[in-house]
Amino acid sequence: MSVRSFSVHGHFYQPPRENPFSGVIPREFGASPYHNWNERIHAECYLPNAQLGNFERISFNIGPTLFSWMKSYDPDTCRLIIAQDRANFQRYGVGNAMAQSYNHTILPLSPRHDKETQVKWGIAEFEHRFGRKPQGMWLPETAADLETLTILAEHDIEFTILAPWQADYYQLDPTEPYRVALAGGKSITVFFYDQDLSTGVSFNPSLTSNADYFARNVVATRFLAEKSQQGEPQILLIASDGELYGHHQQFRDRFLAHLVDGASLSAGLEKTYPALWLKSYPPRKWMSIREGTSWSCHHGVVRWMGECECTPGDGRWKAYLRQAFNRLANNIDQVYVDSLSAVQIDPWELRNGYIHVILGEISAEQLINQCAGRTLEAAQVERINLLLEAQRERQRIFTSCGWYFDDFSRIEPRNNVAYAAQAVRLTRLATGTDLVPQTMVDLRYVVSHKRGLRGDMVFKSLLQKASYPEFSGKPFQ
Ligand SMILES: [Zn+2]
Secondary structure (H helix, E strand, O other): OOOEEEEEEEEEEEOOOOOOOOOOOOOOHHOOOOOOOOHHHHHHHHHHHOOOOOHHHOOOEEOHHHHHHHHHHHHHHHHHHHHHHHHHHHHHHOOOOOOOOOOOHHHHHOOOOHHHHHHHHHHHHHHHHHHOOOOOOEEEHHHHHHHHHHHHHOOOOEEEEEEEHOOOOOOOOOOEEEEOOHHHOOEEEEEEEHHHHHHHHHHHHHHHHOHHHHHHHHHHHHHHHHHHHHHOEEEEEEEEHHHHHHHEEEEHHHHHHHHHHHHHOOOOOOEOOOOHHHHHHHOOOOOEEOOOOOOOOOOOOOOHOOOOOOOOOOOHHHHHHHHHHHHHHHHHHHHHHHHHHOOOHHHHHHHHHHHHHOOOOOOOOHHHHHHHHOOOOOHHHHHHHHHHHHOOOHHHOOEEEHHHHHOOOOOHHHHHHHHHHHHHHHHHHHHHHHHHHHHHHHHHHOOOOOOOHHHHHHHHHHHHHHHHHHHHHHOOO
């Protein structure tokens, strides 16, 4: 009998919920009896899965922005999760946690310098939390293009996980990983997850009510008979949102524990995870990918930039919002690059290094002086620090959740506008440059088809609350 291995990947992530001006998550009534959704999902999913030891049994990634919230809310659970990856690392020499690019940005829609920042910040965050280098990186929405994969490989990331329809070949064999050729003679390994199993686990609760049944009668039947007869090793990967296990579906944290540790063993399946699998079975075949594709939009990455059938109703606001933020990001960058060039600092090296300030490893002053190669005056340091804070907000405005749903009046796109307002405010504080007029013009076209709410209205009211001079009649505080 050949090796038949099985792995579950959980992508744990929540949209950022903090008000960017206060840093505090407002009360979310739908999350009752908890204060907000992060706390409720924590109680229903992150905590029980950590207590059950599931983070040792599966392949997983935790979005950096979620992990940083969890670190302050419940450091004990963070320690449990990290210890479970470490246990595997000590036993096998490879861990089961994967990194994730920092904000939940659809990377194929980003320019190269943003992709690099997202990947570098994601790696630095992973190293900070897990105390080791990441071998694999999860891409938000598994959105991929060759440039993104090349940047991963340039940063020594060995593998990622994609949906099977992202492969450029309809007869994909999902029981083994593939190598994808990249620019500069580089390559990256891709695990394409099993579509039927992953969809079933995510959207058909009746399929996952009994782990023994699922392992024996569903998973075990998906292996290829021909390969089994020839003694060839096979791996099947289920990929899903981690919140499925306990939050979206009750008791699935227990289902997961039994599936991976008891039920699959009884069904003759071996437990593995991508990094462990690669130790014994490096990829043998090559595959090319379809550029600009993802796991939750079957129209490429249109869901996050325009109208497609994934979300009903008038979706024109998505294109206008993307366009407005692209222009705003360019304008913020121009101010940033000009200001840094004037003091002979490489703006992108500085921005990429800023993650160490975010993580509290060094102070902003240390980083700025280090990049400058000399000691700058306090006023200069303060100004550059404000520009770096603006760059952090500017990364957050591209959080994919802002475009994921059907309507602009939801909290997720309005949060992205809040990050934009804060980025504009910080840029003005640092340099006096006012990016508001152009942004107001661009956001006027962003209209909620359900409530008539417009992007510029949201933007203006946020700036009013933040005492932006033109809207509040007050000077900056
Ligand atoms: Zn779509």
